[in-house]
Amino acid sequence: MRTPAPRLLIALAMVAFAFLALPLIGLLLSAPWGQMTELLSTPAARDALRLSLVTSLMATAITIVLGVPLAWVLARREFRGRALVRGLVLIPLVLPPVVGGVTLLAAFGRRGLVGQYLYDWFGIQLPFSTAGVVMAEAFVALPFLVITVEGALRVMDIRFEDAARTLGASPTRVLLRVTAPLIAPSLVAGAVLAWARALGEFGATITFAGNFPGVTQTLPLAVYSALEVSREEAIALSVVLLGISFAVLVSLRGRLLGGRG
Amino acid sequence: MSVDARIRTTVGSFEIDVHLTCAPGETVALLGPNGAGKSSVLRTIAGLQGLDQGRIEIAGNVVDDSAAGIHLPAERRRVGFVFQDYVLFPHMTVRQNIAFGPRSTGLDASGVDHWIDALGIADLADRRPSELSGGQAQRVALARALATDPQLLLMDEPLAALDAATRIEVRGRLRHHLAEFRQGTVIVTHDPLDALVLADRVIVVENGRITQDGPTAQVAAEPRTEYLAALLGVTLIRGSAASGTIACVDGGTLIASDTHTAGDVVALVRPQAISLHRERPEGSARNTWHTTVTGIDAHGDQVRVHLAGPPALVAAVTPAAVAELRLAPGEQVWASLKATDVSVHPA
Structure with missing residues (x-):
């Protein structure tokens, strides 16, 4: 039997849904469907699309390569200051992305903590480069992967690893043949979330890498720039991003829409 | 020795101090209540957890020696371990589970088929663990452990995950x-029952200590602790004996036909040996008590009647007798026990 619901509750729930749905409907209704191909094939749009795909995939790769080991250490090793490390790892989740960009400048800018030596010794300049875009995206995306994978490692029955060890498996073999397959679904989910976050990155990117077409102007930055010139182009690019978001949601529907995950 | 382990270790605030040996070909049961530290002993031998003090030898090789700072990791101990609920790798088939060990150690994979045949699981080889019954999973777990050609097999509650019928x-x-x-x-x-059926020797572990260690038949016949006596369904009474009379630690006396055993003893009494009467019994029984019923509980087709004593005793009677004697907690009843039914053992 259903519990009777207060009418006010139902009404507010409907307002909330409308609040989320109306902008999306508005976007789709105002999209210049007839000119889509045209609008998206301008050099600026194509550059932004290409740059976004390349940088977000590279950023995702970096989060996997660095994030999985970090998640493992947080889940499996006890050490002093672990709570502090975990807290720091989560900061990019709550930090305004613009501030994230400023912190990146402080560390990797030409006169930053590390950046000055990178520039003086190796001539490497990360801000306002495509590499800087990848860094900004990885910075904001990394926590998503770490918390997803760490959670999976914690929930996993450690005795699977124990069993593998008594069967003579080296730590590397345990990791690759037992741990990794068992947490694979969470790893995929974490990577997709990280990728979606990287793809949508705006604040840290524009602060740390700037907004140079073809070099650092990703899709969200292109949408922002296009708004001042051509509303149609901005909407067309937005529809592309919405499509990607929708695809991510569908691919993760089991986890995010109250399925098994 | 297949294993010779002296282990002293603390798990949380719980202290374990045991010395355990097991000869090649021998099956030893570590019997004890839950939380006695049995599983920790097993995990320590396997190298899955460390020890504070002690020395463990497996097939003559030192794998742990706190004094010498030796601790061989689990993967190099050549120990087969069967976990309580088997812990088969869910992402592998039965065959891949069994082949995991030999592949890890570079062992010849032909052993895999040998164990699949030996344990009669050939028709399950391509299944996933989720498609196995409890009994089948147990066989796969055993095959997986044995396929690494271990020097020692450790089994943690191998039958606990099974339902009663499968268990037998x-x-x-x-x-x-x-x-x-x-x-x-x-x-x-x-x-x-697991210990009695499977083991050649039984080691009883209580509170992190070994309280009894001996051949299975002997341990079954002469339990030395209240826990084990209760487990085996006999009553254990401590006391000191002199010419057949035992002064019980908790009060009262027992007359036994054994007049030779003297000093501190444990007397064992089977509940079936105690008769209950409404009136004072006349007969050959040397022990009689007029005592209070403290509790009654059903035990299969028998009823256990707990008696205040002293000494406190348990009598096993039929449900009909309970009705006939109008037994109930608080009622007075006469109990009798023949001296020949009191078995006396040096404590």
Whole structure:
């Protein structure tokens, strides 16, 4: 039997849904469907699309390569200051992305903590480069992967690893043949979330890498720039991003829409 | 020795101090209540957890020696471990599970088929663990452990995850497989029947200490602790004996036909040996008590009647007798016990 619901509750729930749905409907209704191909094939749009795909995939790769080991250490090793490390790892989740960009400048800018030596010794300049875009995206995306994978490692029955060890498996073999397959679904989910976050990155990117077409102007930055010139182009690019978001949601529907995950 | 382990270790605030040995071909049961530290002993031998002090030798190789700073990791100990609920790798088939060990150690994979045949699981080889029954999973777990050609087999509550009917069948089959295993086997269990059926020797562990260690038949016949006596369904009474009279520690006396055993003793009384009467009994029984019923509980087709004593005793009677004697907690009743039914053992 259903519990009777207060009418006010139902009404507010409907307002909330409308609040989320109306902008999306508005976007789709105002999209210049007839000119889509045209609008998206301008050099600026194509550059932004290409740059976004390349940088977000590279950023995702970096989060996997660095994030999985970090998640493992947080889940499996006890050490002093672990709570502090975990807290720091989560900061990019709550930090305004613009501030994230400023912190990146402080560390990797030409006169930053590390950046000055990178520039003086190796001539490497990360801000306002495509590499800087990848860094900004990885910075904001990394926590998503770490918390997803760490959670999976914690929930996993450690005795699977124990069993593998008594069967003579080296730590590397345990990791690759037992741990990794068992947490694979969470790893995929974490990577997709990280990728979606990287793809949508705006604040840290524009602060740390700037907004140079073809070099650092990703899709969200292109949408922002296009708004001042051509509303149609901005909407067309937005529809592309919405499509990607929708695809991510569908691919993760089991986890995010109250399925098994 | 397949294993010779002296272990002193603290798990949380709980202290374990045991010395355990197991000869090749021997099956030893570690019997004890839940939380006695049995599983920790097993995990320590396997190298899955460390020890504070002690020395463990497996097949003559030192794998742990706190004094010398030796601690061999689990993967280099050549120990087969069967976990309580088997912990088969869910992402691998039965065959891949069994082949995991030999592949890890570079062992010849032909052993895999041998164990698949030996344990009669050929028709399950391509299944996933989720498609196996409890009994089947147990066989796969045993095959997986044995396929690494271990120097020692450790089994943690191997039958606990099974339902009662499967248990009987699997227990018999396990006994058969263990008889063929040439190395030592240590089984942790809290079920006396598992220990009695499977083990050559029983080590009783209580509160992190060994309280009894001996051949299975002897341990079964002469339990030395209240826990084990209760587990085996006999009453254990401590006291000191002199010419057949035992002054019980908790008060009262017992007359035994054994007049030779003297000093501190444990007397064992089977509940079936105690008769209950409404009136004072006349007859040959040397022990009689007029005592209070403290509790009654059903035990299969028998009823256990707890008596205040002293000494406190348990009598096993039929439900009909309970009705006839109008037994109830608080009622007075006469109890009798023949001296020949009191078995006396040096404590």
